[in-house]
Amino acid sequence: MSGQLIPSLATRLRNAECTGQPVPPVRGDIAQDDMALAYAVQQANVEARRAQGERIVGRKIGLTSLAVQKQLSVDQPDFGALFANMAYGDGQPMPLSRLIQPKVEAEIALVLKHDLTQAQHTFADIIGATDYALAAIEVVDSRIQNWDIRFVDTVADNASSAMFVLGSRPVPLADLDLPGAAMTLARDGEVVSQGSGAACLGNPLNAAVWLADMMVKMGTPLRAGDVLMTGALGPMVAVTAPGTFTAQIDGLGSVRAVFSE
Ligand SMILES: C[C@H](O)CC(=O)C(=O)O
Numbered sequence: 657m658s659g660q661l662i663p664s665l666a667t668r669l670r671n672a673e674c675t676g677q678p679v680p681p682v683r684g685d686i687a688q689d690d691m692a693l694a695y696a697v698q699q700a701n702v703e704a705r706r707a708q709g710e711r712i713v714g715r716k717i718g719l720t721s722l723a724v725q726k727q728l729s730v731d732q733p734d735f736g737a738l739f740a741n742m743a744y745g746d747g748q749p750m751p752l753s754r755l756i757q758p759k760v761e762a763e764i765a766l767v768l769k770h771d772l773t774q775a776q777h778t779f780a781d782i783i784g785a786t787d788y789a790l791a792a793i794e795v796v797d798s799r800i801q802n803w804d805i806r807f808v809d810t811v812a813d814n815a816s817s818a819m820f821v822l823g824s825r826p827v828p829l830a831d832l833d834l835p836g837a838a839m840t841l842a843r844d845g846e847v848v849s850q851g852s853g854a855a856c857l858g859n860p861l862n863a864a865v866w867l868a869d870m871m872v873k874m875g876t877p878l879r880a881g882d883v884l885m886t887g888a889l890g891p892m893v894a895v896t897a898p899g900t901f902t903a904q905i906d907g908l909g910s911v912r913a914v915f916s917e
Pocket residue numbers: 717718719720721724761794796810815816887888
């Protein structure tokens with residue numbers, strides 16, 4: 657049964673992304689606790705993209721805020737794949753025409769210099785494997801109509817990932833207070849979201865440990881060079897019109913997501 661179900665759900669979500677026409681939730685076809693099936697749908701689309709020549713450059717972690725976890729009745733984060741064609745530079749225009757119902761969130765990105773292949777990782781493993789951190793903005797988007805998602809919907813839909821913007825000032829972890837770092841996100845100069853590193857599972861390193869363990873369990877360990885988007889530091893904000901979002905994170909500086917027509 658799931659032999660046909662996986663490609664059929666994956667195609668439904670992929671078509672939604674390609675056509676810009678969102679689809680009903682997939683949770684009618686995936687039991688709410690069937691995480692394995694939801695990740696199999698995600699993986700089918702990862703393979704489809706790779707078959708078309710797209711390159712994985714890292715992973716995003718989602719559902720790292722306790723408030724969002726509660727909303728979706730889950731007690732753990734999820735992850736999705738980041739591809740090179742989802743990456744934008746600081747201030748580089750991102751066409752809204754590529755998106756359906758985008759939202760932005762400010763995050764801390766970690767870039768690895770070593771593989772993470774242990775079954776259980778520690779803070780020391782993550783710190784030792786991290787080359788540098790960057791201020792970042794994730795653009796999430798849902799291929800599900802009206803963001804009507806539960807856990808299995810967003811997992812199947814590549815953790816609702818769409819694009820990401822990396823800042824251009826690499827900072828070593830030794831120079832940062834990750835949980836204490838305050839974040840402000842402004843839209844065209846007006847503050848629309850605030851938070852801190854602690855909002856991401858208490859510390860973005862907790863999220864990174866979770867991801868590193870999970871990727872080993874899935875048989876695709878994190879590798880040197882991977883970008884980790886560690887999770888939102890404050891509430892997501894809808895993008896409804898062209899404009900500029902600027903995230904400022906203590907110790908990391910700023911990064912701009914510029915949306916064009
Ligand atoms: C639905 C998304 O995974 C939200 C997200 O990226 C986050 O919680 O962080």
